Amino acid sequence: MAVLCRPAVTVPEYVITAEQTLGLVRTVHRDHPQLGLALRLIENTGVGKRHLVQPLEDTLRHPGFEARNKLYEAEAKARVPQVVRQALESAELSARDIDLIVYVSCTGFMMPSLTAWLINTMGFRPGTRQLPIAQLGCAAGGAAVNRAHDFCRAYPGANVLIVACEFCSLSYQPADLGVGTLLSNGLFGDAVAAAVVRGEGGTGIRLEHNASHLVPGTEDWIAYAVRDTGFHFLLDKRVPGTMEALAPVLTDVAGQHGWDVSRLGFYIVHAGGPRILDDLSKFLNVAPEAFRFSRATLSEYGNVASVVVLDALARLFDEGSVEEGAQGLIAGFGPGITAEMALGHWTPAQEAVLVGAAAGGSRAAAGRTAPVVPGARPGATAPVRTADTVRAPAPVPAPAAYRAPDARGVHFWTPPDLPGLTFDPLLARLLHEEPVARVKLPHGEGHAWLVTRYDDVRFVSIDPRFGRRAVMGRDVTRLAPHFIPMDGAVGVCDPPDHTRMRRVVARAFTSRALGRLREYAQAVMDGLLDRMAEHGGPLDLVAYLNRPFPLAMVGALMGVPEEDRPQMARWTDTILSAAQGREASERAKAEMAGYFRRLPERRTTGPGDDLGDALADAVGEGVLSLDEAVGLAVLVQIGGAHAVRNNSANMVYALLTHPAHLARLRAEPELVPQAVEELLRYIPHRNAVGLARIALEDVEVGGVPIRAGEPVYVSYLTANRDPDVFADPGRLDFDRVHNPHVSFGYGPHFCPASALARMESEILLRSLWDRFPGLRLAVPEDELAWERGALIRGPEKLPVTW
Numbered sequence: 001m002a003v004l005c006r007p008a009v010t011v012p013e014y015v016i017t018a019e020q021t022l023g024l025v026r027t028v029h030r031d032h033p034q035l036g037l038a039l040r041l042i043e044n045t046g047v048g049k050r051h052l053v054q055p056l057e058d059t060l061r062h063p064g065f066e067a068r069n070k071l072y073e074a075e076a077k078a079r080v081p082q083v084v085r086q087a088l089e090s091a092e093l094s095a096r097d098i099d100l101i102v103y104v105s106c107t108g109f110m111m112p113s114l115t116a117w118l119i120n121t122m123g124f125r126p127g128t129r130q131l132p133i134a135q136l137g138c139a140a141g142g143a144a145v146n147r148a149h150d151f152c153r154a155y156p157g158a159n160v161l162i163v164a165c166e167f168c169s170l171s172y173q174p175a176d177l178g179v180g181t182l183l184s185n186g187l188f189g190d191a192v193a194a195a196v197v198r199g200e201g202g203t204g205i206r207l208e209h210n211a212s213h214l215v216p217g218t219e220d221w222i223a224y225a226v227r228d229t230g231f232h233f234l235l236d237k238r239v240p241g242t243m244e245a246l247a248p249v250l251t252d253v254a255g256q257h258g259w260d261v262s263r264l265g266f267y268i269v270h271a272g273g274p275r276i277l278d279d280l281s282k283f284l285n286v287a288p289e290a291f292r293f294s295r296a297t298l299s300e301y302g303n304v305a306s307v308v309v310l311d312a313l314a315r316l317f318d319e320g321s322v323e324e325g326a327q328g329l330i331a332g333f334g335p336g337i338t339a340e341m342a343l344g345h346w347t348p349a350q351e352a353v354l355v356g357a358a359a360g361g362s363r364a365a366a367g368r369t370a371p372v373v374p375g376a377r378p379g380a381t382a383p384v385r386t387a388d389t390v391r392a393p394a395p396v397p398a399p400a401a402y403r404a405p406d407a408r409g410v411h412f413w414t415p416p417d418l419p420g421l422t423f424d425p426l427l428a429r430l431l432h433e434e435p436v437a438r439v440k441l442p443h444g445e446g447h448a449w450l451v452t453r454y455d456d457v458r459f460v461s462i463d464p465r466f467g468r469r470a471v472m473g474r475d476v477t478r479l480a481p482h483f484i485p486m487d488g489a490v491g492v493c494d495p496p497d498h499t500r501m502r503r504v505v506a507r508a509f510t511s512r513a514l515g516r517l518r519e520y521a522q523a524v525m526d527g528l529l530d531r532m533a534e535h536g537g538p539l540d541l542v543a544y545l546n547r548p549f550p551l552a553m554v555g556a557l558m559g560v561p562e563e564d565r566p567q568m569a570r571w572t573d574t575i576l577s578a579a580q581g582r583e584a585s586e587r588a589k590a591e592m593a594g595y596f597r598r599l600p601e602r603r604t605t606g607p608g609d610d611l612g613d614a615l616a617d618a619v620g621e622g623v624l625s626l627d628e629a630v631g632l633a634v635l636v637q638i639g640g641a642h643a644v645r646n647n648s649a650n651m652v653y654a655l656l657t658h659p660a661h662l663a664r665l666r667a668e669p670e671l672v673p674q675a676v677e678e679l680l681r682y683i684p685h686r687n688a689v690g691l692a693r694i695a696l697e698d699v700e701v702g703g704v705p706i707r708a709g710e711p712v713y714v715s716y717l718t719a720n721r722d723p724d725v726f727a728d729p730g731r732l733d734f735d736r737v738h739n740p741h742v743s744f745g746y747g748p749h750f751c752p753a754s755a756l757a758r759m760e761s762e763i764l765l766r767s768l769w770d771r772f773p774g775l776r777l778a779v780p781e782d783e784l785a786w787e788r789g790a791l792i793r794g795p796e797k798l799p800v801t802w
Contacts, residue, residue, distance in 0.1 A: 002152035002160075003202035003347055004145060004330075006317045007195035007310040008086035010079060011051035011301055017727075018048055018737065020056075021186045032177060042186035046274040046295065048738025050189030050302035052169045059169050065230040068170045072108030076165050076192075080114065081122060083194040084163060091159075091196035095123040098196075099158040100151050104133045104140035104306045105165045106224075107231070114165070135335070137222060138270050140164070141309035142332025142340030146210040148197040149342065157199040164193045166305040171231045184233045187273070189302030193310035204317070205328060205344040209257045213249045215242065218337040239337070240275040246339050247283030250331060253341050262286055265326025265346065265506065266316055270308045270333050271298040287514050288673065289755040293319075299738045306332070320462055321750040322346045323503040410438040410447045415479065415687045417788040420781075421654060423684050423721065423730070427452065431718040436704040439713070441688060444477040448692055448711040449701075454722035454742070456702045457714040460693065462747035466712055468492045470694035476711045479688040480791060481582045492691065498748055501628060504618045505636070505752045508557060508611035514755055517553070521763050524552045529771045537801030538778035545768070546649040546798065553760055554640030557753075558633060559612025568592070572642045589634065596633040597626065611636060636753065643685070644757055646787070646794025648764050650683045651676075653784075653795060655765070656777050658732055665734070666769055675734045676761045681720045681741035682732045686792050689713040716742045772802040 016024075022039060029035055052059050053075045062068075088094060101115045101124070113132035118124060129151075136143050141164055148160035168188035197207070221236040254261035262285040271277055271294035281288045293312040297304070301311065309332050316322060323346065330342040413426055430437045435453040440446075451460050460466050472492055493501060532544050547569065555565045574588035615633060618624040624632070655662040665675055692711040699706050706712060720741045721729040727736075744751035751757070769775060777784075778799040785796040 001200075002149050002207045003198045004148075004205040004207055004313070004344065005087070005091040005196045005198060005202050006204060007193050007314045008083040008090065009191060009193045009307065009311045009314050010083050011189070011191045011304075012053045012075075012079075014052040014055050014059075016050050016052060016056055018042075018045075018186070021047075021050075025186065028174075029177070044274070045187045045302075046271075046298050046737055047187060047189075047302045048299045048736070050169075051191065053167050053190050054169070059172055060174060062172075062174055062229060065228065068230055069108055072167055072170055073110055073114075075167060076105075076108065076110075076114055077117060079192045080118070080163055080165055080194070083192050084118065084122060084161065087161065087194035087196050091198055091202055093159055093196060093198070096125055097159050098124055098128055098161045099155065100129040100131060100148070100160045101163065102131045102133065102144045102147055102160060103163045103165070104136070104144045106134060106137045106140065106305055107165075107167045107170055109134070114163070118163070136306075136338060136340075137334035138272060138303070138305045138308065139332040139334025139336065139338045139340050140306035141270060142330060142342065143212075143338075144306065145197070145207070145309070145330055145332075145342050146212070146340050149207040149210050152197055152199045152207075155199070159199055160197040162195045162197065162310070164191075164306040164310055166191060166307050168303075168305060171233060173229060173232050175229070176232055184235060187303045188233075189304050191301055191304035191307040191311065193307045193314075195310055195313070203347060205313075205330070206347045207342055207344045209253070210340070210342040211253045212341070213246070213253075213339045215245050215337040215339075218242070219335070221337055222335040240273060241279070242333065242337050243276055243279035243283060246333065246337070247280060249339060250280075250284065250329065250341060254329065254343060257343050259327055259343065261329065264290075264328050266322050266328035267291055267294075267331075268309060268312045268316060268328065269294050269331045271295065271312070272303055272333065274298070276333070285515060287755050287759070289758060296740055300740065308332075318458070318462060318747075319750055320747040321502075321752065323506045324499050325503070326506070410440050411450075413439045413688070414442050417786065418684075418687075418793070419786050420657075420784070421650065421683055424687075424717070427715055427718050428721070431715075431721060436702040436706075439477070441477045441479050443479065443481045445475045446477055446711075448477050448713050449704075449706055450689065451701055451712060451714045452718035452722075453702060454719040454725045457716065457719040457742065458746050460701060460712055460714050461742075461745065461749070463699070464495070465696050465699050466693040467494045467696050468498075468691060468693055468749070469494045470696065471692050471711070474694075474711070476692045478692070480585070495748065501624065501632060502748075502752060504614055504624060505611065505632060508614050509752055509755060514759065517556070517756065518759055518763070520556055521549075521553055521760060522767070525549060525763050525767045529767060533771070538799050539801075541652060541798040541800045542645070542649050542795060543797070545764070546652070547645050549764060550644035550648065550760060551641045553644075553756070554637055557611050557640065557756070558637055559610045560637075564595070568595075568637055569641060572638050575638060592634055592637065593630050596630045596637075639751070640753060640756070643792050644760055646790075646792045647680075647683060647685050647757075648761060649794045649798050650685065651679045651761060651765065652768070652800075653798060654679055654683060654732065656775070656800075657781060661732060661734055662769070665765070666773065669766060671734060672762050672766055673758075674737070674739075676758060676765065677739050677741065678732060678734055678736050679761075680743040680758075681726070681736075681739055684717050684793065685743070686717070687790065689715055716745060774802040775800055776802065 022042060025038060025042065029038070032038065101118060103113055103115045113130060115130040115132055119126065119128050131147060133140050133143055144162045144164065148162055151160050152158050167190045169190050172185060221239050223234040225232040225234055251261045267286065267290045269280065269291065277291040277294060280286065281291065293315040294308065296315055297308050297311045304311065309330060326346040328344055328346065330344070332340045411426065415424055418424065430450065431452040435451070435456060437450050438447045439450045451457055469492060528545050528548055532539060551565050551569055555562065555568065560568060571588040571592040575585050615624065615629040619626050619629045655665070665671060692713050695706045695708050695710050695712055697708045720726070720743060723729050725740065744754040778801040787794055787796050
């Protein structure tokens with residue numbers, strides 16, 4: 001059975017941001033009669049930045065079609081070999097194991113194809129078959145996967161290399177002034193990718209079925225006009241609405257295979273723009289979160305044509321949250337209007353293949369490559385960060401209670417009880433000055449490594465050489481006087497046990513289940529707001545809304561009856577309090593565990609197919625032991641009630657103290673999902689750090705050697721403030737479209753309930769101000785009391801009136 005393995009993706013080193021694009025359009029086309037329309041369209045693309053194969057000033061010049069095509073060939077030969085080598089390495093194959101090369105590109109022309117050059121220069125066998133695809137545009141990524149699948153079915157055991165090379169910037173036409181052309185100038189970017197489809201073995205998506213569909217009468221909606229100056233992109237204004245016609249096709253393709261398209265485990269689709277993803281979410285009845293990989297590609301790289309599908313797939317690998325056996329969809333859309341669709345199951349790793357950052361590079365995300373130096377020998381690399389994208393960090397003053405590191409370089413870290421959304425000054429200091437540092441927290445023995453930069457945090461989170469299970473039984477330095485997770489809980493497990501347990505949890509977070517929970521959540525919210533209206537202001541919003549709302553949601557999710565939920569909240573507060581001590585915390589944890597040990601007897605009238613049901617069924621089927629099910633229940637109960645309570649209160653506080661941001665949300669309610677993402681990034685939701693990992697072998701992180709057996713913490717808070725990734729990271733910015741935050745973690749331990757937490761936040765922010773548009777703080781800001789000695793930060797009370 002053919003398996004699509006981890007793709008390798010690289011982008012050029014020259015960057016243009018959305019702000020630069022808009023400024024350029026305003027300057028170059030200031031007299032254009034439809035300038036306002038063009039600017040709005042570009043702003044709505046969802047693109048935060050794009051990468052170019054040459055500096056912007058060279059991109060804007062047009063030296064002629066011949067010169068541009070020569071540049072295309074030179075850049076392809078310089079950049080493609082690196083991703084090919086990495087894709088082969090990920091698939092554990094060599095060039096001589098490949099039987100077919102599928103090369104897709106719509107932004108340049110070569111004859112013979114680049115496939116011939118690859119065979120001659122990279123060690124492929126002379127008998128390797130070649131399949132260049134040049135005229136399917138953005139659909140070609142999906143087409144390449146499908147043609148590889150067809151070949152593997154025709155020749156069992158054969159292996160196929162897919163290469164996608166798109167330099168869209170070489171099609172820039174300065175004399176084209178149509179609105180569609182101006183839009184494309186702000187949408188498309190450059191990228192190169194490669195992936196292997198193995199006929200036997202491999203880790204990734206086991207391809208099972210594929211199909212193609214052409215929407216009749218739409219062949220002129222996306223087109224090239226080939227003129228003396230090269231390719232001129234033509235885009236019909238009806239293109240963004242094509243998902244209304246294609247969504248039923250996707251539904252039928254899945255249905256013919258016996259699958260429900262609305263209940264799949266993952267979705268990898270070409271994202272020509274946010275409207276396409278929004279419509280797919282609506283027409284397929286799928287949560288918007290399901291298309292997060294495609295949205296991230298669009299935000300970070302723009303529309304990179306045939307590369308989009310492979311980059312989104314690489315992000316799926318990077319996140320590491322997909323469960324073994326999960327069903328999924330791959331789809332590419334392009335000229336015709338053509339859809340190329342594939343269905344497959346996720347086949348997990350038997351033994352992790354370490355590439356990219358995992359092979360020793362700490363500043364590149366696993367599975368990605370650093371940009372290739374233009375004109376350099378194949379394989380030479382340029383720095384990941386460029387002078388245009390790296391800003392010197394602002395100096396961070398040392399806190400009054402800060403203790404200098406001892407002779408061993410260990411920082412003694414007792415996180416203060418900070419007011420409001422103040423960022424921990426030691427964390428900020430280490431991010432900028434010592435991104436891999438030794439720290440000693442108030443409890444436990446010895447010291448641990450603390451990793452703070454974004455790329456390093458993601459590297460440690462996903463690399464299997466760092467394990468959670470090895471923490472058990474060790475008195476690792478930590479913030480709390482006690483170790484919170486129960487033995488056997490999913491948070492302290494590694495694959496394959498972790499994968500087995502996550503698969504059970506995933507049953508409660510299908511798109512259909514989340515749809516039911518959304519209806520329940522809105523009903524609960526409306527009832528709580530009615531209660532607030534009856535009481536009148538002032539009142540404590542934490543008591544009336546931020547606490548009971550997530551408590552009701554996690555209660556419904558876990559099958560906890562309403563009358564038992566206040567006790568659950570008390571247990572959770574005690575467990576997560578660093579101030580109440582080990583004995584009280586362990587007693588509360590034991591009592592909560594004892595409650596969930598009666599899980600098979602617990603049922604509620606809330607939404608069906610809840611996680612409590614899934615856990616009870618898994619125990620009955622022998623998939624989970626009772627201890628494992630109890631550990632999962634305790635973990636979800638704590639995270640779902642307490643963390644969401646405090647973070648939703650922090651979000652309300654942030655808006656009440658940023659009146660301009662609040663006014664904008666009131667005027668633009670469609671901005672709420674993007675605002676929630678920015679609030680998740682911006683708010684420092686916890687004190688210190690979460691659970692440690694143990695290095696299972698010697699590993700280098702950020703140029704610092706970490707020895708086997710040493711504990712390592714990652715800070716998702718500092719990763720979210722890394723200026724190499726987030727422009728002006730200390731500013732709350734609702735226009736931040738490039739927002740790959742890690743507030744829900746990263747890799748195998750990515751929060752499985754992230755979609756539920758996002759949904760709750762959106763419902764709360766929309767509904768609260770719809771009902772009480774004049775909501776405001778009832779006391780001066782400096783009189784607010786904040787939780788002390790807590791692991792999760794938030795206000796003790798939030799007095800409001802209206």
